Amino acid sequence: MGFNEYYLYIYYVKIKNIMENSNKDLWPVIMAGGSGSRLWPISRTTMPKQFCSIDGEETLFYKTIERAIHLNCNNPLIIILNDEYKFLAIKELEKFDVQYHLIIEPIKRNTAAAIAIACRYIKRFADNQKLLVLSSDHSVSNLQDFSSTILDVSSNIEQKSLITFGATPIAPETGYGYIEFEESKNLIKNVKQFIEKPTKEKAEKYISNGNYLWNTGIFLFYAETMLEEFQKFDKDIFKLSLDIVNLLDKKDEENIYELDKNIFSSFPDISIDYAIFEKTKLAQVSMITFDWSDLGTWPSVWKKNNKDSDKNVLIGDVKIINSKNSLVISKHKHISCIGLENTAVIDTPDALLISSMDSIDSLKTCIDEVEQLNPSLVSEHRKVYRPWGWYDSIERESSHQVKRIHVYPSQKLSVQRHKHRAERWVVIKGIATVTLDDKDYEYKVGEVVQINVMQIHSLANYTKDDLEIIEVQLGDYLGEDDIERFEDIYGRT
16 A cells, blocks of 8 residues: 555545544434525525526525535434425425425414424434534535535534634625634634624624634524533523424324414514523534535525626526626526626516626615515526426416416325305326216316316326416405315315
8 A cells, every 4th residue: 555545544544434433423404495596586485496497407405405414414304484485395305315304383473492403303313412403505616625614523523612603704795694703723622702793894804803703593402502602601492492392293104293373372482592592501512624615695695606708697598798797697598688787587487686796785685675566586486396296387377378387296285165266177198097076087288177167176196297278267356275175185174
C-alpha cells in the first residue's frame, strides 16, 4: 500500500467509524408545514414551496428526504406537517424505500410545538435519543459534505447541549437570523447571542467582525435535554406535548399519527428560537462545511442557481437579450425578455410576477391585494393536487368550467352530487369506472358520461394505468364547495 493509499484508507476508516457510532441513536425530524408565501406565484397555500420544483429539478421536500436518508440512520424519519399537505408528502415518499412516521398537525403552529411533540414521541421508543431537526425548504449542494458534517457533530455532542448549525455569512443579508459565538478552536462553540434579521448596517458589521454566523435552522440535541429546557422556559408546551402524545393513535395500518385538535390549538404559536434557544444557557453552534441556502425569497433563488455570463438565472423555455442580474422562470410557455436588469420574472399558467429584485420585500403587500381581488390565485394553482390525482382548470366562465382530471392507478374520487351544476365527462386516456345511482359502468377512450344535477356519482380508476377525462361543468354556480359527499376513502365526508 502506497503513502497516499494509506492515508485514504485511514480517512475512510475514520468516516466509517463516525457514521457507525453517531447515527444509531439519531432521528431525523423534518419540519414540512411552512406556507412559503414569499415565493408566490409558484408557492401557494395549498401547494407550498417545499412541494414545488422551484428550479426545474426535484421538489425541496424530496431533496430533504434524500439528505436524511444519506445519513444512514437506523431510525425512521419523523415528518411533521399540516393535514392539508399529508397526501403531497406521501406521494413524494413513495419514491423512496424508507421507513417514516407522519405526525399530522390539525392547524398551523410554529416550530416550538412540533419539536416538543417530536421529543415526546421519540422517547416512546427509547431514552437518550438525539434529534436532528431539518427544514424541508432548504437547499444543500453536497450530500457527502452534509452527512459528514452532521455525523461529526453528532459524535461529539454532549448530553447537556442544544446545537444549532451556522453558515458563514457571505453577504449582509437582512432576512436571516445571526448567531454570535465565542472564539474557540473547538468543533462546537458556545453561543453568545442570537440576533433576528438585523439592519443592513448591522449585518455588515457582523461580517467584518468574523464571530457571527447565519442561523440555518438546523438543530441537534438530545430529546431529554430539550424537554428539560421546555420545563424551565415554557411549562405550557412541556405539559401540552405530554398530553397530546399520550393520545396519539395510529391511523389505519400506516405510520400516520393525527394530533388532537383541541389540545393542539392550545399550543402557543412560537418558534423554537424564541421559546428556547434565545433563553437557554445550553445553546452551542457548529459551523457547516456544506453549501447551504434558505430558499425563502426570489433573490435567494437567484443567488443559489447557476448563472450565464451576464449573471442571469434562466429556468424553463426562456430567451433573454441585453439583460443582466435577472431571474426568469417559465415552465409552461416560452418567454422572451429584452433589456432586463435586476428583475424577477416568475410565470405560472394563471399568474405572472414581474418585480425589481430590490422591491421584492413588497411582495406580501402585493399578495394581500391580489387575495382581495381573486383569493384562488393565492390559495391554489390552476392545477390542483388531490389524494387521488389532480385536476387542471383549463377554462372558467360564469356559466361553465372545463377541467382536465387525472386519476392515479387504483384510486377513486368520492361518491358525491352537485346542487348547482351538471357535468359531461369524456375519457381521453385509460379506462374509467363510473358509478351512477348505485350502478357501475365502464367507459373507454372517446366515450361520454352525462351526469345530471343532484345525480349521485363517482369516478374510479381500477387499472394499473393513469386515467384522464375532460370534464365540462354547466350551471349557475361552479364553486368547489358545491360537493355533497356520501362516501370517501380519504375521510373527507
